[in-house]
Amino acid sequence: MSQLLPLTSDKDVKITIKKLIEYSSDINFEHPRVDESIQLDVSIWPDLFWGKSKVALFLPNSKTEYDRLRIYDWHCYIITEDLDPETVFEYVIKEG
Numbered sequence: 001m002s003q004l005l006p007l008t009s010d011k012d013v014k015i016t017i018k019k020l021i022e023y024s025s026d027i028n029f030e031h032p033r034v035d036e037s038i039q040l041d042v043s044i045w046p047d048l049f050w051g052k053s054k055v056a057l058f059l060p061n062s063k064t065e066y067d068r069l070r071i072y073d074w075h076c077y078i079i080t081e082d083l084d085p086e087t088v089f090e091y092v093i094k095e096g
Helices: 002-007 011-024 060-070 085-089
Strands: 048-050 055-058 075-078
Touching: 011 085, 055 060, 060 075, 075 085
Parallel strands: 055 075
Antiparallel strands: 048 055
16 A cells, blocks of 8 residues: 555645555455556556455546446545545455
8 A cells, every 4th residue: 555655745645545554554454456457348547456355546636547436336435634444444355
């Protein structure tokens, strides 16, 4: 998840990413993917996603990709200062 930090200069988004990292650090969740597309009827590029869990995160400048994935059976979130890590990780599969 820390791979997302250099992709934004928005201070509030960076704070939220750090909260997500902290929340997930003590629990063995499915490993997220970065720099990969989701292949559905079209290729969709979230900024970070958990494939088995069907959870995807998008930076605010990725709204078009967010809108494209929302029509499928995925939990999609735009990273904003209001995004609660519990909401995201409620749907991410715990492994181990």
